[in-house]
């Protein structure tokens with residue numbers, strides 16, 4: 107029996123300004139109770155410009171909600187206009203950082219090597235990376251989705267030690283299911299998440315693989331979360347659109363009641 111605590115994380119993407127972020131986190135804080143946090147770890151990944159506001163709220167009111175960023179620079183400091191370093195995120199007490207989201211891979215040409223340098227930057231600054239992987243539609247249609255996703259896992263974790271990897275979170279997000287309303291079937295999600303766990307066992311140990319949380323992401327809503335979470339290798343969800351609605355996100359956190 108798994109002892110993995112599910113991680114429900116809301117990736118807000120480029121939505122909600124800092125004032126809206128405060129209102130949104132307050133709504134979540136008001137709705138969520140201790141019993142929710144005992145059963146599930148809850149996190150939000152707001153835009154960079156919201157992080158200070160979220161930190162102030164979480165610190166000030168001692169909220170149990172965790173937060174993190176949607177990206178991290180591979181560099182520590184210096185002449186990298188527009189970049190945000192791991193040191194800056196750590197200073198704001200971020201717990202998590204998403205790395206290699208498909209939108210970064212697609213629109214910002216992030217390769218597995220770049221993603222790997224960002225995973226390293228996250229660990230260097232004490233942040234937990236949520237390594238995002240997943241295939242495009244053509245790759246799935248050609249039947250290469252498992253191999254493709256596993257190579258992204260391997261590439262992202264290159265030179266990452268077992269001590270570091272035991273805290274990583276992997277988010278399997280098939281690109282064709284993101285923001286499309288086309289949810290990946292629960293069996294299909296399980297197939298890939300199980301294969302990811304197998305890859306972790308191969309790269310490290312079975313014990314480590316059994317400890318790592320693997321999330322599913324792509325059109326997760328309150329109506330489909332229970333079925334996805336019932337899969338043995340799915341340990342949480344990375345939620346985009348539905349995380350922008352506080353009531354809906356709370357229902358997702360309470361997936362056992364759906």
Ligand SMILES: O=C(CO)COP(=O)(O)O
Nearest residue numbers: 117284285324325346347
């Ligand atoms: O990309 C995602 C989360 O990182 C998923 O987005 P949607 O939930 O909007 O499909």
